[in-house]
Amino acid sequence: MRAAWWGGDSENGAVNAALDAFTEETGTEIAREPQAWDGYWDRLATQTAGGNAPDFIMQAGSQIPDYAGRGTLTDLNSLESLDAEAVDEGLKEFGQVEDALYGVVAASNAMSLVVNQGLAGEAGLEVPDGEYAWEELAEMATKSSESLGDDVWGLQDGGGDLILFILKVRDDGRQFYADDGTLNATADDLTKWLEYWEELRQNGGVPPADVTAEAQGEMASNPMATGRAAMSFGWTQDFISYTRLVDSPLTLHIPPYVQASPSLWMNAASLWSLSSTSADAEKAAEIVNFMINSDTAISALGVSLGMPPSQGARDQLAGTLSDPEQMAMDFMDKVAETSTPLNRLWPAGFAELRSLLGDLNEAVAFGETPIAEAVEQFFTTADSFE
Template sequence: MKKTKNRLMLSCLSLTSVLIFAACSSESGGGEGGGNTGGAADEGGEEADVQEGQTELRVSWWGGQERHNRTIEAIELFEEKNPDIAVSTEFSGWDSHWERLSTQAAGRNLPDVVQMDLQYLNEYVSRDLLVDLNEYVDSGTINFDNVDEALIEGGIVDDSLYAVNLGTNSLFVLYDPAIFEEAGVPVPEPGYTWEEYADTARALYDELGVYSGEFSIMPFFSHYLRQHDLWLYNEDYTEMGYDDQYLIDFLDMYKELLDDGVVPGPDVTTDIHGLEDQLIIHGDSATLPENSNLIIAYVLAADRPLEMTTFPVVEGGSNGHILKPGQFLSISSQSENQDEAARFIDFVTNDLEANEILNAERGVPISSEVRDHIYEDLDEVEQMQFDYMDLVEDYAAPIHPPEPPGTRQIGEAYTRLLEELSYDMITTEEFAERFREEAEGILNN
């Protein structure tokens, strides 16, 4: 991949309570989901016009309208190159996607190909809902010749591959360079600390009265824990993996900025329902934390230059970023067309024309051949995403194991407690105590 870091304006920022976990994001619950926000559209899809001799393949995904349009166009190309297969599509926003899959799983009617998230992978594997893809890799049906092994590991559970990475991303801070310039506030360089972030946010607020994105949600706490060489859970998923003081310190940083009006409170964020509603889109916030694959959607929605930089660091701490699968594709164990589903996953992974259409909207492609092929034809914003992934490698930690079953419920508990904290109904100490109690109860259920 061509390196153009020198063209990336890198800086500081802050973070917002767009539920990157849900879930994803939502988020967006407990894991660092890839792009679960992003202007989700209403549910949609189309049944295939299956002709004699064709196999119907059902494909399901979540996302915003831009993702829907690109995916449908790529599917049309797949049908053209695979005339024995007709594809039925099912797509929606993040929450609707998982609600629909839950209903379909109970009725043994899951789609053949399912867009999967790291947060839910372990849960679906534990319920025997996904197919081990190793046989398709061994046979060459899914070709990883141009894929680094590190970009496959996120889809492995107990030595079996259950999900293929659709694109690599990482958390980032989106910021509006024009606001920084107008305020006369320097954009901090990558490697800036949480304290420097807070100082910058206060300076922006004092000068222009603009918010900075808030960093309170669970995926950002997970990032903070990695900077202390910790993970949210212990190794066997029976307890939380950190001392409560880490959560208290993390929430104290958020609450101080919230109480001073520097980050938006619940009276403001309650009106944010999708990407297009985010404060940074309308010039009311200088920064926003997100997943890197969403940079294109944000710039399109804002219709003005926006830039991206790393998260703050703990001074003297470890790296916190991970090179995360933005989303996966998995094959349902309920599918009767698993061979055709594997061909579809290989197509999305390796076909050059398909990836010209998909345009790295879900993250930087895992195939080096695909990356090299599409990079030069990307516009400046699209290349920014690739360049950011080059940059963030210097701030990345090893990817942690898949989230445990129950992650969604744990994320919902965190979000509910966060709302109580925002309304001064509980203290940060009470938050930490109650969250541990509820989360460990879920883990051991």
């Protein structure tokens, strides 16, 4: 039996400990294939194409439609040994494609606004507890930058983050994708989005293009991690990582929020899937059961992968977490009160659009691509997946 997952030292140590416990309990030996995120998908794609994928696979919601569409994942509904009833109702549909289930949520998360309280105090910055608009966020960022001086900014540049763009469209009262997987977002939506961040760059509310590009994909060197940004968007597990990098106290806040059309959703940080080429899918499903139901596995995993996907697991971990981990757990309770589920899971092409928007925002920031051209590229690519 082989298992593959992505992660750093913390994630690898936690998953290994849980798999060790499964082996001790069942006698099943598991070959381990952990990998950093950057190399994980290339390696998995190569293994899958060669018919040599691991039996037990960590998957992402954005990748499941592609892998399922190629017939490379097992429909978990077909397995008698699967017991995923403990997973929260709001998360069960993640991993589902039409009537088939290709993944069980391993951990959940949500997008947040992370605030450096030391810099916020210097800038007189206070993030509203209730409703506030993206325009208010821009004003807070610009005023904070003016107060904090050179080489310190109010907010990190989020123009290339597709998740944030989706939040903005949902704040406006529309789903980003129609139920059939086509885009509800319009060229006008994206034009205004890119203009929003370009204006923030020009006003100094976010770092200039070169500063943002230097830290692209490297959390430890981005302005929030180095104490040069008062605010940054990030998933809940990003917040926990930031607390290990930043000396100043950090807090979690709801991103811009419209009560009439909440934009946040409870998200699947990762999922457990099984390869369609597994020689013993029923035995592999027992690993899934162990990971989400066993007290031993729940303790071993903690919140290393994100927030546990079941109330029972969260109750078990209560009182055992560090202060930042507990803050992230408490934030998820707040998200549950101020969020609405996605109308559908990510369709084919989502991962490509996510990468493309990052590239286009950077090209706009450096003055290499006009916004109108960037918008045209984005929608031409989106149309190619329909």
